[in-house]
Structures are given as structure tokens and as C-alpha cells.
Amino acid sequence: MRYMRMPYEAAKSFCERLFVSYGFTAEESGKITDVLLAADLGGIESHGIQRLVRYDREITEGLVDVHAKCETVFETPVSATLDAHDAMGQLVGIGAMELAIEKARKVGIGMVTVRNSNHFGIAGYYAKMASDRDLVGIGMTNTEAIMVPTFARQAMLGTNPIAFAMPADPTDYLFDAATTVIPRGKLEVYKKREKPVPQGWVLDENGLDCTDTARVLDNIIAKRGGGILPLGGSGESNSGYKGYGFGMLCEICTAIFSQGATSDLIYKKPGKAEICHFFAAFDYGMFGDKAGIRKEFSEYLQKVRDAKKAQGQERVWIHGEKEKEARADRLAHGLLLNDKTLDEMRRIAARQGVGAEELERITVPEEG
Amino acid sequence: MRYMRMPYEAAKSFCERLFVSYGFTAEESGKITDVLLAADLGGIESHGIQRLVRYDREITEGLVDVHAKCETVFETPVSATLDAHDAMGQLVGIGAMELAIEKARKVGIGMVTVRNSNHFGIAGYYAKMASDRDLVGIGMTNTEAIMVPTFARQAMLGTNPIAFAMPADPTDYLFDAATTVIPRGKLEVYKKREKPVPQGWVLDENGLDCTDTARVLDNIIAKRGGGILPLGGSGESNSGYKGYGFGMLCEICTAIFSQGATSDLIYKKPGKAEICHFFAAFDYGMFGDKAGIRKEFSEYLQKVRDAKKAQGQERVWIHGEKEKEARADRLAHGLLLNDKTLDEMRRIAARQGVGAEELERITVPEEG
Numbered sequence: 214m215r216y217m218r219m220p221y222e223a224a225k226s227f228c229e230r231l232f233v234s235y236g237f238t239a240e241e242s243g244k245i246t247d248v249l250l251a252a253d254l255g256g257i258e259s260h261g262i263q264r265l266v267r268y269d270r271e272i273t274e275g276l277v278d279v280h281a282k283c284e285t286v287f288e289t290p291v292s293a294t295l296d297a298h299d300a301m302g303q304l305v306g307i308g309a310m311e312l313a314i315e316k317a318r319k320v321g322i323g324m325v326t327v328r329n330s331n332h333f334g335i336a337g338y339y340a341k342m343a344s345d346r347d348l349v350g351i352g353m354t355n356t357e358a359i360m361v362p363t364f365a366r367q368a369m370l371g372t373n374p375i376a377f378a379m380p381a382d383p384t385d386y387l388f389d390a391a392t393t394v395i396p397r398g399k400l401e402v403y404k405k406r407e408k409p410v411p412q413g414w415v416l417d418e419n420g421l422d423c424t425d426t427a428r429v430l431d432n433i434i435a436k437r438g439g440g441i442l443p444l445g446g447s448g449e450s451n452s453g454y455k456g457y458g459f460g461m462l463c464e465i466c467t468a469i470f471s472q473g474a475t476s477d478l479i480y481k482k483p484g485k486a487e488i489c490h491f492f493a494a495f496d497y498g499m500f501g502d503k504a505g506i507r508k509e510f511s512e513y514l515q516k517v518r519d520a521k522k523a524q525g526q527e528r529v530w531i532h533g534e535k536e537k538e539a540r541a542d543r544l545a546h547g548l549l550l551n552d553k554t555l556d557e558m559r560r561i562a563a564r565q566g567v568g569a570e571e572l573e574r575i576t577v578p579e580e581g
Numbered sequence: 582m583r584y585m586r587m588p589y590e591a592a593k594s595f596c597e598r599l600f601v602s603y604g605f606t607a608e609e610s611g612k613i614t615d616v617l618l619a620a621d622l623g624g625i626e627s628h629g630i631q632r633l634v635r636y637d638r639e640i641t642e643g644l645v646d647v648h649a650k651c652e653t654v655f656e657t658p659v660s661a662t663l664d665a666h667d668a669m670g671q672l673v674g675i676g677a678m679e680l681a682i683e684k685a686r687k688v689g690i691g692m693v694t695v696r697n698s699n700h701f702g703i704a705g706y707y708a709k710m711a712s713d714r715d716l717v718g719i720g721m722t723n724t725e726a727i728m729v730p731t732f733a734r735q736a737m738l739g740t741n742p743i744a745f746a747m748p749a750d751p752t753d754y755l756f757d758a759a760t761t762v763i764p765r766g767k768l769e770v771y772k773k774r775e776k777p778v779p780q781g782w783v784l785d786e787n788g789l790d791c792t793d794t795a796r797v798l799d800n801i802i803a804k805r806g807g808g809i810l811p812l813g814g815s816g817e818s819n820s821g822y823k824g825y826g827f828g829m830l831c832e833i834c835t836a837i838f839s840q841g842a843t844s845d846l847i848y849k850k851p852g853k854a855e856i857c858h859f860f861a862a863f864d865y866g867m868f869g870d871k872a873g874i875r876k877e878f879s880e881y882l883q884k885v886r887d888a889k890k891a892q893g894q895e896r897v898w899i900h901g902e903k904e905k906e907a908r909a910d911r912l913a914h915g916l917l918l919n920d921k922t923l924d925e926m927r928r929i930a931a932r933q934g935v936g937a938e939e940l941e942r943i944t945v946p947e948e949g
Contacts, residue, residue, distance in 0.1 A: 291659065291689045292867035321659045322690060326868050362885055364894040369885045377826075379833050386833070388826040394819055413819055420891025438889060444823050445812050451762055451781055455812050458745075458756040458900050459827065465747050465754070469878045470868040477884065499660035500694050500838040510837045516845065517730055517737045521806060523788025526732040532826050 214405075217555060218547030223571035224262065225250060227558065231265075234565040235272045236279040241304055248303040248334040251341075253548040256539030259398035260335045263554045267332070269561050276486050277301050277331050283308055290320050294471055295327045299485060302333030302354075306490060310339040310352065313494040317348050322495035326466065328473025331486045332356075336376035337389030337536075343494040344378035344385045347503070351493040352376040352389075355467045358476040359433060360393045361440045363447075363454040366420025368433070368440035371476035372396050373463035378533075379497070382511040387533030392460035393441040397433075400441065404430050413446040415439065422447050466491035550575075582773075585923060586915030591939035592618060592630065595926065599633075602933040603640050604647040609672055616671040616702040619709075621916040624907030627766035628703045631922045635700070637929045644854050645669050645699050651676055658688050662839055663695040667853060670701030670722075674858060678707040678720065681862040685716050690863035694834065696841025699854045700724075704744035705757030705904075711862040712746035712753045715871070719861040720744040720757075723835045726844040727801060728761045729808045731815075731822040734788025736801070736808035739844035740764050741831035746901075747865070750879040755901030760828035761809040765801075768809065772798050781814040783807065790815050834859035915943075 225246055232242035249268075253261030271277045281300035285293050293312055297305040309325045316323025333339075336352040343350025356371030376389035394414050403410050409424040417423035418438040432439045444456025467489035468475040474487035481487075497506055514531050522529060543549070550558075555572060562569040593614055600610035617636075621629030639645045649668035653661050661680055665673040677693045684691025701707075704720040711718025724739030744757035762782050771778050777792040785791035786806035800807045812824030835857035836843040842855035849855075865874055882899050890897060911917070918926075923940060930937040 287869040289689055289867045294868045320688075321657055322692075324690075324863075324867070361891075362888060362897050364891050365885075365888040365897045366891045367889040369888050377830055379837075386829070388829065390820070390823040390826055392823075394813070411818055416891070420889075420894065444820055445762070446819065450779055451814065452758070452812055454898070454900070455758040455760075458758055461754070461756065461900065462745055464881070465878065469747075469874060469881065470865060472869060472873060472877055475881045475884075477881075495692075497838060499657045499692070500662045501655040501840060505840055506837060509840055510833065513832070513837065513843045513845075516843075517733075520730060520733040520737050521735040521788075523729075523732050523734045523784070526788065529730050529733045530822070532822070532829065 214551045214553065216549050216551050217575045219550050219555075219571075219575050220547045221250065221254065221544055223574040224253070224548050224550075227562070227569065227571040228262070228265070231562060231565060231567050234567045237301070241301070244307050245301060245303045248306070248338050250548070251338050252335050253550070254540045254543045255335075255337075255536035256543070257335060257536070258549065259396060262548070262550060262558065264332075264334075265554070265561060266557045271331060271486070272301075275484050283327070291316060291322050291324060293323075293325045295325060297327055297330035299329055299331065302331040302488065302490075305330045306333040306339050306352070306492070307342070309490065310342045310350070310492045310494065313492045314343055314346060314348060317343070317494040317496050321499045322493070324493045325491070326470040327490040327492075328468070328471035328487070329485070330488045330490055332488060333490060335389060336374045337378070337387055339492055340376040340378035340389065341385070341387055344380050344387065347380050348494045349380075349497050350376075350378040351491070353463045353466050353491040355464055355476045355479065355489050357479045359397055359440045360443050360457070360460050360476075361416050361420065362457050363443065363449065364420075366416060366418065366438045369477050370443075370457070370460040370464055371479065372441065373460040373467075373476065375459060375463055379510065380507055381514055382507065384531065384533055384537050386510070386514065386531065387536065389532075390444075392444055392456050392463060394444055394446060394456070395441060397441065400426060400430055413442065413451075415441055416447060463491070582919045582921065584917050584919050585943045587918050587923075587940075587943050588915045589618065589622065589912055591942040592621070592916050592918075595930070595937065595939040596630070596633075599930060599933060599935050602935045605669070609669070612675050613669060613671045616674070616706050618916070619706050620703050621918070622908045622911045623703070623705075623904035624911070625703055625904070626917065627764060630916070630918060630926065632700075632702075633922070633929060634925045639699060639854070640669075643852050651695070659684060659690055659692065661691075661693045663693060665695055665698035667697055667699065670699040670856065670858075673698045674701040674707050674720070674860070675710070677858065678710045678718070678860045678862065681860045682711055682714060682716060685711070685862040685864050689867045690861070692861045693859070694838040695858040695860075696836070696839035696855070697853070698856045698858055700856060701858060703757060704742040705746070705755055707860055708744040708746035708757065709753070709755055712748050712755065715748050716862045717748075717865050718744075718746040719859070721831045721834050721859040723832055723844045723847065723857050725847045727765055727808045728811050728825070728828050728844075729784050729788065730825050731811065731817065732788075734784060734786065734806045737845050738811075738825070738828040738832055739847065740809065741828040741844065743827060743831055747878065748875055749882055750875065752899065752902055752905050754878070754882065754899065755904065757900075758812075760812055760824050760831060762812055762814060762824070763809060765809065768794060768798055781810065781819075783809055784815060831859070
């Protein structure tokens with residue numbers, strides 16, 4: 214695969230025009246694009262423009278209702294439950310987190326659970342919305358079932374990511390992780406390269422450890438059993454039941470609190486995704502002097518950064534640093550997109566009758 | 582090691598009398614005993630009576646101030662920050678969770694962060710206090726640094742357990758897990774048995790994978806580097822940085838919010854533990870119809886239980902079930918205590934001038 218650099222502004226302009234072509238307003242298109250490109254800027258290619266082909270399909274096939282509005286079905290001063298009515302996940306996520314932030318400003322904390330939504334991009338985007346306002350932020354989503362619980366051979370939970378952000382200097386702390394060992398995208402990359410996956414990532418159709426990438430992915434698609442392991446791996450030896458527990462925490466906050474669809478039901482009804490999300494924001498000033506708390510946290514993170522390194526290693530990373538550094542690189546030198554993604558962009562643009570003049574601004578081919 | 586059965590009531594009576602001998606009131610002794618024996622009842626031997634020797638040392642050496650009272654240093658309707666002033670961790674934990682529950686009943690949610698405490702036993706006890714009242718409960722504590730962050734060779738975080746409870750039928754969901762691959766106690770068990778630990782549990786003094794149990798444990802005690810890996814293991818292949826992130830989440834909620842000691846500072850000041858905790862309770866009725874939410878959750882858990890089993894496996898467990906079944910067994914047949922623990926009980930009782938007549942009620946020797 215060949216990687217090219219595309220200026221951020223060009224990609225932004227292209228995506229915004231494209232989303233308008235589906236019927237979103239200019240403001241909505243700007244929001245969707247911002248979430249999408251936040252992934253590419255942060256170096257999380259799997260959740261960036263390469264997903265455009267998926268969003269395009271879900272919008273044109275009607276899983277996403279372009280005109281749907283989120284409805285608040287239950288509310289208290291500290292909480293809300295929303296029915297997204299199949300709206301675009303990114304718009305749902307931004308609106309729900311804004312509501313959580315508004316509640317956090319009024320009463321210290323806001324928790325918002327959402328049902329009947331669509332894929333919302335990276336969970337970290339929403340957690341970061343809160344930390345950008347000097348609040349603690351949490352974002353979660355369930356996804357189509359792919360995580361096999363400990364001792365099972367049938368996927369019952371999604372990759373179920375949990376994101377958590379807390380302000381710090383010089384870089385806000387931002388954790389965003391699937392509760393499976395790996396995300397599905399990583400399996401797809403190994404399949405493209407025709408490489409076996411390492412032991413401890415996936416299970417075959419009998420619930421046994423397996424390294425045959427193609428077989429496992431085919432089984433997942435055909436729903437023949439097997440799937441990705443929870444964080445911690447198979448059986449109990451390396452505590453895979455803990456990843457399964459964190460995945461369940463996500464399921465509870467998203468699907469159970471909202472009385473929506475659990476991961477095993479997602480994408481099962483024709484024309485509906487039924488994905489559920491959870492967002493929380495709270496003001497850490499509820500525990501005392503904000504400046505003091507922020508300073509102590511920043512100093513602790515610096516001590517962790519300065520910890521003695523493992524032999525052969527040069528750096529201990531704090532969550533959020535890699536994304537921040539990737540962002541600086543991508544803003545200066547352009548997003549990294551592979552030729553397959555660029556072809557998809559051209560094809561979608563042509564079908565939507567949208568010009569793709571921004572794609573002429575790809576100037577720096579680069580090896581990926 | 583030989584295991585014996587001791588009736589629960591006998592163990593309770595013994596512990597209560599013992600804690601009174603240190604200067605705790607009868608009510609306080611009852612609370613401490615309840616937390617301690619909840620571990621033995623739930624089959625979590627590592628955190629039960631076998632820890633008596635540690636509590637005895639910490640009380641008699643003055644790390645625990647028997648007469649200390651928790652002080653509320655900051656408070657809002659949804660939150661509180663407590664300074665435990667070196668009080669007994671179990672009393673601190675119960676008091677703090679009761680405060681969180683009281684706030685949850687008034688305004689929907691209560692979050693309480695605590696500094697300057699001592700070891701509080703199992704985090705799950707406190708989460709369960711909330712679920713016993715039909716609320717969601719969260720309990721966390723930091724501990725002496727033993728978790729080595731990804732790419733480091735120096736422990737910077739504790740085992741940092743996170744517990745989470747949510748009511749369900751027929752068994753409340755109760756997740757309680759260290760964010761390291763294994764707890765320290767498991768390493769100690771392997772050392773006693775002179776067995777190497779499996780690959781992926783610990784690092785040597787150079788930050789490299791290692792299976793030499795004695796060497797790693799000696800390094801930890803002498804603070805020569807190395808320690809236990811975060812959930813997910815070493816490096817990035819199996820996502821050990823995720824366990825490191827969940828450990829950091831615990832550190833933020835406990836030490837950072839309370840402006841107390843982070844794990845790297847615990848047990849560093851003479852005569853002080855400085856452990857920090859976090860508790861949260863919230864009413865899931867803030868998201869809608871409680872009965873409906875509880876019913877949906879219970880049905881989903883049943884589907885997970887009924888998931889197709891991996892080849893060679895007979896049961897998919899829900900978190901909390903093993904503890905519930907162990908509890909029924911221990912209440913009927915007695916706690917399982919090994920002869921070393923029983924010797925320690927006799928020795929401590931003799932020194933404290935407390936009779937140990939309950940120890941005569943051990944009737945059923947059993948192989949452990």
C-alpha cells in the first residue's frame with residue numbers, strides 16, 4: 214500500500230462538501246468532518262477517512278437518517294437519556310457531550326446515555342471535548358458483537374471502547390481504548406498483508422486460540438463463532454476476564470442505562486444500527502482547588518515520563534502524547550492517506566456528483 | 582499447605598474481639614471484621630484473614646491511628662474530599678461509601694475521594710454496599726507502586742483495583758479487578774511453591790520479560806526495578822498500555838482528585854501509608870424506569886451465560902457469581918484457612934492477650 218500526504222484543509226473542504234451532498238447542513242457537515250479528521254490528525258487511520266466508504270454506505274442505505282433529531286426521553290439535573298432515532302453518530306455524540314458539559318457546569322456533573330445511534334468515530338473525541346473545557350470527560354460506545362467472553366466461543370460484546378480525559382500540562386491526559394486486545398481493523402490489516410496474527414489476539418470457531426487471520430475474519434463475517442479476545446487474552450491465566458469486565462462496564466453504561474440494543478443485537482434489525490453511547494463530564498473542582506489538582510497531576514505524569522526505561526526503550530509514553538505529536542505532524546505536512554482510500558474518495562465523490570478538486574492537492578507521496 | 586474449615590461465626594467472633602483489643606469500639610470492630618471476612622466468604626483468600634498479620638503490624642506500629650476520625654475537607658452536593666488522618670482503611674471506606682450513597686439518594690450521584698488512608702481490603706466490598714441498596718457502586722484504591730508502565734522498568738503505579746457493581750437478578754453484577762495482570766499475592770504463592778511464573782506477568786530489573794519468580798519478588802522488595810505488568814502484558818503487542826491506562830484512571834480518581842499521595846509515594850513517609858481511595862454511588866433510575874433497566878440487564882446477562890461454550894469449557898461466568906457461590910459454601914461449611922494463617926491468628930491473639938477459643942472450633946480439615 215502506498216501512502217500520500219493530503220493537506221488537512223483540503224481534506225476538510227472535501228469532506229464538508231461531501232457530507233452536504235447527502236443532505237446534512239453546512240454546520241452538521243463541519244461537525245462530522247471534525248470528528249472524522251480528528252482520527253487522521255491523531256494518527257488513528259483506522260477511524261479516519263478510510264471509514265468514509267462505510268459512512269457513505271450507511272447513509273445511502275438509510276441506516277443513518279440524515280434528518281433525524283436526537284430526542285431527550287428522560288432527564289434529571291445530573292443525567293439524560295437520549296433516543297438518537299438513527300441520526301449520524303458524530304452529531305449525536307457532539308450534542309450529547311455538549312448536554313453533559315452543560316449539566317457539569319450547572320451541577321458539577323452530567324451523564325448522558327444514548328440509544329438508537331450509529332457509529333460515532335473515536336470515543337476520545339468526546340472525552341476531549343470536556344478536557345478542552347477544563348473538565349474530566351468520559352466517552353464510550355458499544356459496537357457490533359466481536360468480543361468473546363472468557364470460556365465462550367460466541368461473541369457477545371463489542372470492542373466496546375472506553376475513553377477518559379483529564380486536563381494536565383503540557384498535554385491533557387487522553388486514554389481511548391477498545392476493551393478487546395485489538396480492534397477489528399488490526400485483524401483486517403493482517404489479512405491484507407496475508408500474515409498470521411500473534412497468539413492471544415483471537416479465537417477460532419471452537420473458542421480455541423488461533424493465529425489463522427483469514428479463517429478468524431471469515432468466521433466473524435459468517436457468524437460461525439470465535440472472534441477477538443478481551444484485553445488480557447484467553448482463559449484466566451493472563452486475566453482476560455478483566456477485559457471482559459471492562460467491556461461489560463461499557464455495555465452497562467451504553468446499552469443498559471439507555472435501554473437500547475446490547476452489542477449482540479447491533480446491526481440485526483434491517484435498516485438499523487441501534488448503537489448505544491455514553492458520555493460524562495464533571496468538574497474536578499468538586500474535589501477542591503482545581504489549579505492544585507491539575508498541578509499535582511502534571512507533576513505526577515512528569516515523574517512517570519521520567520521513569521527509568523526498559524532495556525532497549527527510550528521513552529515512556531503518557532496517553533494522549535502520541536496523538537498530539539501526530540497532530541502537529543499532520544497539520545504541518547498533511548494527513549497520511551493510502552491510495553486505496555484516495556480511490557474510494559474519488560469514487561464516492563463521482564457518484565455523489567461532488568467535485569474532487571482537493572484530491573489534486575496531494576503533493577508528497579510517502580511510503581507507509 | 583493444609584487447609585482447614587473454620588465456622589464463619591467463630592471467625593467473626595474472634596476477629597471482633599481481636600480488633601477491640603487494639604482499641605477499636607465494638608461497632609468499629611464489627612465493620613472491620615465484616616470487610617475482612619467478606620473476602621474469605623467470597624473465596625478471595627488473599628484479602629481475608631491471611632492479611633490479619635499485616636493489619637496487626639500496621640496497627641501496632643502506628644501506621645493505622647486507631648482513634649483517628651475522617652475529616653471532610655471539601656464538599657459539594659455531588660462530591661466530597663476526605664482526609665482520613667491515617668484511620669483504619671475499612672472504617673474509612675465504609676464511611677466514605679455511606680456518604681456517597683447519601684448523596685446519591687439526595688441528588689442522584691455522590692463521588693467521594695479520600696487521602697491519607699490505609700489498606701481497605703477488597704474494593705468490591707464498597708461497590709457492593711451500593712448495589713445492595715439498588716444503586717450502581719464504584720470503589721477504587723491506589724496501592725504501593727508495583728505496576729511498571731509500558732516501556733519502563735520502574736514501578737510507578739499500584740495494582741490499582743477498580744470495582745464496579747450494578748444490580749441484577751438473580752445475582753448482582755460485581756466486577757473487582759486489579760489493573761495489573763496479577764495481584765502481588767499471586768506472585769507470592771508461586772514463590773512459596775518454588776514455581777516459575779508464566780511469561781507475561783512480570784518484568785525483571787531491566788524491564789525485560791522474566792519468569793524467575795524469586796528474582797522478581799526480591800527485586801520488588803529491594804526496589805531494584807521491575808515489577809508486575811499492566812493488564813495486557815509487556816510492550817504494545819497485546820495492548821499492555823491499556824492496563825496502564827486503567828491503572829492511571831484509578832490513580833486520578835484516588836490520589837489526584839484527593840490531592841493525596843500517588844502510588845509511588847505510598848509507604849514512603851515513616852509511620853504513614855498515605856493510601857488514597859475513590860467511591861461513587863449513583864441511582865440508575867436517573868436514566869429511566871429502574872425496573873425496566875434492571876430487567877433488561879438481567880436478560881442480557883442470561884444471554885451471556887447461555888453463550889456457546891469454548892471447546893472443553895462448561896460455563897461462562899458473570900462477574901460476581903463465583904463470589905456468591907463461594908459465599909454459600911463458606912457460610913454452610915466454614916471459611917477455608919490454611920495452617921499458616923491459623924498459626925498467625927494464635928500468635929497474634931496470645932500477644933494481644935485475647936483468648937483464641939474459637940480456634941478450637943475447627944472441625945473439618947481439608948486439602949487446599
